[in-house]
Amino acid sequence: MSGSMASVALAWFRRDLRLHDNPSWAAATAVSDTAALVVIEPALLSGAGPWRRRAYLAALAGLDQSLRAEGGGLRVAVGDPAEAVPQVAAEIGAQKVTMNADVTRWSTARDQRVAEALDMPLDAHWGTVVHAPGQVLTAAGTLSRVFTPFFSRWIQTPMSEEVEPGSASVLAPPPGMALHDALGDELKEPWSEHDALSQLDRWQERVDGYDDDRDFPAIEGTSALSAALHFGLLSPRHVVASIGTHTPGRTGFVRQLAWRDWYTHLAAENPDIFRASLRLEYDRIVWETGHGADACFDAWRRGQTGYPIVDAAMRELAATGWMHNRLRMITASFLVKDLLIDWRRGERWFRRMLIDGDLAQNAGNWQWVAGTGPDAAPYFRVFNPVSQSRKFDPAGRYLRHWLPELARLDDKEIHAPWLAKPLDLASADLTLGVSYPYPIVDHAEARQRTLAAYKGALGRNS
């Protein structure tokens, strides 16, 4: 084929902001000179809180860096992909557009509109999961509603081969369509796939301790790879292949990536996962509403509930966009089961604030905590915030970092300051109700109220 007749493809990047093991990119560059496009969708960007927004823009700069190293660069449009994708495809004379599919209602509807607006094929691949939805099924051909059998099949399913970028040229953006044209002053320090791959390398040195360390927020016992996975700076199948399962720590870690796939597959089947309980009868629960509930929700968001482990975690979330998995479970359980507030309100706040906020993972996990999802925590399991705190932050190191006003309480008192003796409070320079709140609910009473509400909805007597 002569140079002038070379075929041209458009690779449309969304949540797969990397070139390594990227099926859409590999398919495009295998045969065609390829342009790389991102369309920033204002509605999606405004739904992201400050941390995820910043991470996304940094990841775009990282992708641009990877593309420049290949002699090209990222094209950026802002607006509706159903207009931008066909327009760019026409401008470059593309014969096809490639992308990696996603499962949310928003993205499937959008991709449908883009496919209809294009007069060429829109080739969909999978690059955001280890196994694509529909690939891990029971003998009856259905998605397992229980995680353990899903995991057994998932781990036995052979992973498809990792793919390399092809050798076709990478096109540079024309004037006006480069990253800095779209982002201007908002251009961030790049956060690239190479950064994420180095983070994965460093995790290799600690992963064997995962089983022992993963539940303690005061130590770095987990990988902190979730944001890189969310934006696709890492290929999850590359992560599984490079970590392997030859030690208990590694198997434990890979199992978490299976949870990630499972929630993605569940969301693909149930795109309403963020607004409808997967066990429908749980939508009969009568949640607290009105001013009292609003005030409690606000105290939860601001880290002012009077339960130190909840408050420390919620303050960390607001200040950094991060929260440890154990703390996500404790704070979510507190909202739903101590305050009896609808899990959907908490899900929305988390999704907005978390740097790794992800519809399928967040809604799936909230439904797990609320007991409304398949294979969820049973409804009568209510985390006790004080015993969880004593167990997982025994020396109060995490608490002291985020709640300096409690720092001088001793290791025993810091988990429940209202139980401390007046003299101890005075020596710690702490006035409850002034420098730190009293508990907004009594855990034992709240537990009873919640169990009654759940039983009422489920028609259970005991």
Ligand SMILES: Cc1cc2nc3c(=O)[nH]c(=O)nc-3n(C[C@H](O)[C@H](O)[C@H](O)COP(=O)(O)OP(=O)(O)OC[C@H]3O[C@@H](n4cnc5c(N)ncnc54)[C@H](O)[C@@H]3O)c2cc1C
């Ligand atoms: C209420 C609640 C909300 C959550 N919201 C999100 C979210 O919006 N986005 C998100 O990525 N994770 C979410 N999680 C799951 C989990 O807390 C985070 O993935 C994890 O804390 C990220 O830290 P890590 O990368 O160090 O995890 P590691 O422990 O190192 O685990 C490795 C990877 O496995 C995946 N993973 C781990 N735990 C889970 C899990 N329970 N469910 C699904 N995947 C998991 C993540 O991709 C993670 O990066 C939520 C959990 C709860 C309880």
